[in-house]
Amino acid sequence: MKAKLKIIPLGGAGEIGKNMTLIEYDGAILVIDAGLMFPESDMLGVDIVIPDIAYLLEHRDLVRGIIITHGHEDHIGALPYVLPRINVPIYATPLTRGLIEVKLKSHKLLKDATLHTLQMHDTIQLDPFSIETFHVSHSVPDGIGLAITTPIGTVVHSGDFKFDPSPVDGQLTDFATLAEVGSRGVLALLSDSTNSDSPGHTPSEMTINESFKRVFATAQGRIIVATFASNISRIQQVIDTAVQFNRKVAIVGRSMQDNVKMATELGYMRVPDNVLVRIDQLARNEQNQMVIICTGGQGEPTSALVRMANHDHKQVTLTAGDTVILSATPIPGNEEMINRTLNNLFRAGAFVYYSELMHVHVSGHASQEEQKLLLNLVRPKFFIPVHGEYRHLVLHARLAQSIGIPAENTFIIENGTVVEFDDEGNARCSRDTVPASDVLVDGIGIGDIGSTVLRERHHLSEDGFLVALVTLDAHTGEIVFGPEIITHGFVYSETSDDLIAGAKAAITETLKDGGRGAVLSIKLKDVLSKYLFKQTHRRPMVIPVVTEL
């Protein structure tokens, strides 16, 4: 049987192929990206979500390397969890490599990692794969897409992209290579579906400059801009505007400082001399000549902006007359945190600009017309929409059909699905799938938290728990201790004496019926649950503990 080409989206916590994708052919596996997701709100207590790499571990000898398309968390953030378990070479463009190095260094993993630099337009050979890179514009410089040629045909992966006609770094998407790859013939395209429900074109990053200028022109006091630490382009735009308005810039926060330093050294940021200052370097009366760039665009509780909003930041006390720009759009689930932060900023007297009020953020992802343009440039035989929730894939697939890709050549798949291509030009979803559950990281536990613990946390979060302790004489069955009640998260204990007394009475009453062991425990749990629900209409986790001594 001849070898088949396999494409397998692997991770993304609800988004398909967002954090990792595998390309496999004839005993060789190529990994694209190794990113993380932040937990959805029902993943209680979870810190981050990473892809399941069980399949890679099982076939570790086949893995040729990991190619990273760009330096955002959702594409590099899982490396510190992946590399200790499977230390394969990483390939990345210079800025992306820089961002990876900053990250690996902070995890003390840099020394053991093998990193190779790619150019934005480059070709590398990782047999049997020949990989040609092409630049795509995005909200961070140095992003690439991939044209992966295999004996079965060429697979194009868009990376995260938009067709920005005036990117901040001046680097246009590499239309020439894309068109040429398209002319040579493409078996399959994997393309970014993030904004497939947005009609038209995504505005250029440069359109934000106009908003920044309007704000800077009228601001009286300090200007504070919050964005992602890895949003190199946005940070550059803020610095450019600050220079125009003769303001100094202070970068607050270690990760953002590290990123700016690295990007400047590599030539990806242009920062004139004497513009960057330490936040404590300017006197109080010079603060109206200052711009502060910090994290907190998602209302993250420990971010600099949120601490400023809550009067909890060591160096920055917000005052009336300060101006704050939130240069970000909410990740779904963060809206309430962001709104709370906005309210607190307004309470502090700041002038605050956010998306509803002014054009201070644009998406880094292609809208429908750009998605169609990519399809038309690449003209693939098969189309696999990736990077997006299920609805985005469906809408992207319909878009492709509207410009001539046959429905039967489109694969709307979930993580772990294997699309197989044979050498006769056929493609199909394999019946075999690859493990691709979300791996939840909580503390130092990786993957030990699953649905059972999450269900318990959910139960506890809604109604708390109640432990009922009673010790019986093993011979007589008489109560020698208790009943005692321990309860948290259920009722306010100071006003619940009657309820607790009633629960104890219910236990004592139940014990009178006799019974021992597991049967007694089940009975007590039932009696207590019913009593507590009747009294409160709440359903705490009820745990009877009967000891016999």
Next chain:
Amino acid sequence: MKAKLKIIPLGGAGEIGKNMTLIEYDGAILVIDAGLMFPESDMLGVDIVIPDIAYLLEHRDLVRGIIITHGHEDHIGALPYVLPRINVPIYATPLTRGLIEVKLKSHKLLKDATLHTLQMHDTIQLDPFSIETFHVSHSVPDGIGLAITTPIGTVVHSGDFKFDPSPVDGQLTDFATLAEVGSRGVLALLSDSTNSDSPGHTPSEMTINESFKRVFATAQGRIIVATFASNISRIQQVIDTAVQFNRKVAIVGRSMQDNVKMATELGYMRVPDNVLVRIDQLARNEQNQMVIICTGGQGEPTSALVRMANHDHKQVTLTAGDTVILSATPIPGNEEMINRTLNNLFRAGAFVYYSELMHVHVSGHASQEEQKLLLNLVRPKFFIPVHGEYRHLVLHARLAQSIGIPAENTFIIENGTVVEFDDEGNARCSRDTVPASDVLVDGIGIGDIGSTVLRERHHLSEDGFLVALVTLDAHTGEIVFGPEIITHGFVYSETSDDLIAGAKAAITETLKDGGRGAVLSIKLKDVLSKYLFKQTHRRPMVIPVVTEL
């Protein structure tokens, strides 16, 4: 001392004066609205949030009545909790009264309630208040604003409003009364700030008709429209479009059915004969002539739409070719639930239309230009922005200043703040405030859940708990039972034997040092917490229980 006029916004869970506002003068209190909020996501396990009526209970003899501005939950939903504690007369326009009656009936409170009908333009005397009502358009018919004349001056309350030039029910905002009230002179305006961060005008409800027509014209199978049960205007629009396209309409869900029946009987909805059908009345092959209207626009877990999306609805099984319209915008905090529902609808093969894709919902609240027009019509001396989070009030106040209301005549206040007006034309915030915390309803408990229990629930939701049991001989201090560990929501027990064994060993080791009672418990808690954090980097709630027998 002469009497002062007091204005007190009282409830709204983060929105100021949204659910209840008090007007007080010379021993008389008028209540405007009695609504509820749905809990914010950090109010774990809480069902709803209602205003604190402690001040009303303390002054129950002064309360003249409750005037309801319109029939939405956030204006009527607290009545079932307020009336049993202070049963005062309720004043409402016919449709609003109908919606209140449906609600009170379901709580078995209708018989004991005293309801009075207001006309949209009406004047009632509740001494010392003379209240003139005027119609404002909103997303439900029969909404009113109030001009409340007191010996100190006239207070205008906008209610929830937009200036819809083509409302679904044909009832324009009563500009004539507003202008006339403005000409007579207005002391203070309280105005809806919900959309004060939206420039321009809010589109008319009628603009949605075009979207509905486009969808209905091409839909092949069933059409399912999800919206709020009280959104009478939207339901009317769906029915109108269904009639145009010769489709039958099935209303799914008790509350929506009750509302439609009542609104039709009162003449607020126009439903031609033979249009409404029961969902089981049409054969399978006639289903492409059907429209289903149901709840679920917010992704509410128990709603009809969500159950359909999850293949969990008794009567409706979604199939490829069905069309779903989500005619709603997310309430902040609901985005993830809505996205999940959308994904499941797409998975079921439905064609789904939602806000990003098509204009299938408009806000019921005025945008900035409409807010300015109201200010210009009423020309108040003092301005109190209400209905909105703090940032909305600030933006609304700045808007008012931009058209000539002096900053010093504008009051940006929190719930419970008392604005006092004297008879010499002065206004100020009183140093006294009125209790106005969010009252959390959980099960049948009203207000017993506070920050302590919420903190415990939050702790439990993140890392669960661990109870350590040990029984000592009261004389010798020897262990006679245990240590035993009970833990939930912390680690997956099946793979945590070593961790639990280590915890037991730590307890035994600690007991060797001696110590009894509270000191021992504190020590055990400390030792266990440190051990567990070291092993897992998690911080469960640790509860040692040492019994001496």
